[in-house]
Structure formats: structure tokens, C-alpha cells
Amino acid sequence: LPEEFIKAQPIIDTIEAAGYEAYYVGGSVRDTLLNLPIHDVDIATSAYPEEVKSLFKRTVDTGIEHGTVMILDHGTGYETTTFRTESGYQDYRRPDSVKFVRSLKEDLNRRDFTINALALKTDGTIIDYFDGLGDLKKHRIRAVGDPEKRFNEDALRMMRAVRFASQLNFDIDADTVAGIEHHGRLLTKIAVERIHVEFVKMLLGNWPAKGLDVFMNTGLYQYCPDFEPYKDQFNQLRSQLTRGMSNETAVWTLLAAVFELSSKQVNQLLKDWKSANQLIDDVQVAVKAFHAITTQTVDAWTLYQTGHDLIAIANEVAGQLGSATYQTADLLAQYDALQIHSKKALTITGQDLMAAGIKPGPQLGQALNYLERQVVEGQLNNQEADLLTAAINYLNEKA
Ligand code: ATP
Ligand code: MG
Incomplete structure (x- = not known):
């Protein structure tokens, strides 16, 4: 097991010693099985939140109404979530109520995709009720249970499907794709901030075309803010993007460039996507630099106003679109050679x-x-x- 799990083992041992069950779950289990690096280790347990809190000295109620308690251990925080089921979903997002349960299977059953519904024990045993291991082998994203029902419950899952496709280079199972085709419109019920996170992760993934394929073919893109008129531009992107963008600013600069947006339109797009003001400012500057770089009118003053990081981003976007005329290193050398930088x-x-x-x-x-x-x-x-x-x-x- 990766060292992150070894380090977290005392947490699970403590919960088990008190007579409860506890497992590693979610992305860290999936990524370990794919030999990918893991970030945060999530734990699922049969212990109720108050029971978890009574077992540890230092905890934070990070989402106690959903059963999540963060356990602090030697400077690391572990999100521990009580097994739960969800019901309601009156508004196609977030359940009306969560119910804590003592069964792992019920908890895994509420999770979105089979590859995300695996549990790992400290001895290395995998618990797999939905053939998530089979799907990992086949490089397939498949909804747990009936995709129609699962997307109807929570429409964000459709965006999660395309972003995992792009991050993992996986295909989406045919029935799951059909579910997206049928329920795309429900995305309009979801908070834009949450769509934003998944959309950006899709374009940061190493195989963006993989996610974009389904995003376009199912029509899902039409239900994202302001994207409806840009079908041709998205299809162009899907054939041009050969690797993931390096950060969020690059993602939006790319879209502004491909959509050929004016500065006012960039502002509107990013506002509609509920972006932070800092992001909006950075994208505006990077887009301006992109135009200067690709029309070969880049001068000292433009470089100075753009700054190191946004020069790199603007030229990355130019490169992705096949219109780079400079090497990033050359532009940065010109920038570094300026007498002043502020x-x-x-x-x-x-x-x-x-x-x-x-x-x-x-x-x-x-x-x-x-x-x-x-x-x-x-x-x-x-x-x-x-x-x-x-x-x-x-x-x-x-x-
Ligand atoms: P990442 O590596 O991006 O963190 P992740 O799979 O850990 O990927 P999270 O958003 O951190 O994704 O969610 C953790 C787990 O919670 C998922 O693996 C999945 O089991 C479950 N989950 C998250 N969001 C949903 C959802 N909308 N519907 C059902 N299950 C979900
Ligand atoms: Mg995670």
C-alpha cells in the first residue's frame, strides 16, 4: 500500500478497536489501483459522527450534517464519513436527507461510478460490489446502478463522468452515455460553481479530447452557461487539444481565444461561470498577450504588463491552437531581460x-x-x- 495509507492506518485501527468498521474509499483507492499518485485519503466508517469524535483528541466538523468529520493526526487531516444513504433529490441535486447506516454496501451503492465505489481494508483487501475492478481493467466509467436514475438524482454526475474520462483516458459505458444524452438538460439545475469545478478538471486532464467527445456528442455542453453557440469551436478544440491545459487560467484563455471573444464577452462569460475576480483579471491579461504573441506584435511593454506566469500561459494557448510563433523560453528570456519588472x-x-x-x-x-x-x-x-x-x-x- 502507498505510504499515505500506511500513515493513516492508526486512524482505522483506532476506529476498529472500538468495534466499528472503517475503510479507505473513493479516489485514493481508484488511483492506487491505477498506479497513479494519490492526494487525499478518504475514510468511510460505520461509526456515527459523534462516535468518531469521541475516539480522537482533535477533530473538526467539516461537514457533520453529511457525516463528515476531519480527524487531525500529526499535521494531516483525514476526512472520515459515516456510511450513509441519500434520498429525496427533489431538485436534481444534493439529496433532501441523508441517513446514516451501518452497512458498507449501502454506502458504496450511493456512489457515482463503479470505479469510485471500491473500498480498501488496511490488509490490502478490496471490497467490490459493482465490478469496479472489472471496469478499471476495461478502462470504463460506468454508473453504479441505473444511469438514468442516478443522473436524475444528481445531474452533476454527468459532468463528473466526462472529467474522469479526460483524467483517466477511460471510455464511458454506452448505457451511461445514453443516460447523459437523456438528462443533459438537468445540468441547468446545478449550481454553476460545481459545474465549473468539473469542467475545468476536464480540460486539465491529460486526455481532454476523451471527455470533450462525450461532452459534445451527448449535447451536454449546451446546458453549460453560454456554451450553446460554440459547437463548431468546441469541435475544433476536440481535434486540436493533444494534452491537458496546465491551469485554470489557461483553460479560460483557451476558450476566449477559440471563441474569439471580445474583452467584454470574456468578462461576461467568466461572470456567468461565477469566477473569482482574480481569475477574470488574469484571463483578460493573458488573452491580450495571446493576441499580441500570435500576431507577432509582442513588444517589451506588452511583456512587462503581462508578467512571467501569464506570458507562459498565453504562449501555451497559442501552442495548443497551432499558432505559436515564439518559444515560451524565448519570450520569458525577453521578459527576464527587462530592466524592471514592477x-x-x-x-x-x-x-x-x-x-x-x-x-x-x-x-x-x-x-x-x-x-x-x-x-x-x-x-x-x-x-x-x-x-x-x-x-x-x-x-x-x-x-
Ligand atoms: P478526485 O481525485 O478528483 O478527488 P474523487 O473520486 O475522490 O476524485 P471526490 O469529489 O473527492 O472525487 O469524491 C469522493 C468520492 O465521493 C467519489 O470517489 C465518489 O465515490 C463519491 N462522490 C463524489 N461526488 C459524488 C456524487 N455527485 N454522486 C455520488 N457519489 C459521489
Ligand atoms: Mg477526492
């Missing part, structure tokens, strides 16, 4: 200008902006005396 790096400040007799006010700020641009463009050396002279000349000419 206004603060000027050898002169507003204070210095005032000390030299320039009056405070708007023209002081304008002078600093002028110096910044001249230094970035290499017209001036970033040296105090040179900058002071240039600032005075600039203000005299303006006056």
Missing part, C-alpha cells in the same frame, strides 16, 4: 521627485508612468540621475 523597481520614487522640487499632484504620477514606460522600453537606464533629468525634461515639455 514600478517599485524604479531607482526613483515620488518622494525623490518632490525632494527635487516637483510639486505633488497628477503630473507627479504622470512623470512616474512616463519613466516606467521609458525604462521598460529601454529608452532610459534605470539610474537615479538619468531618471531625475528625464522627469524634469518631461514635465517642462508638458508645461
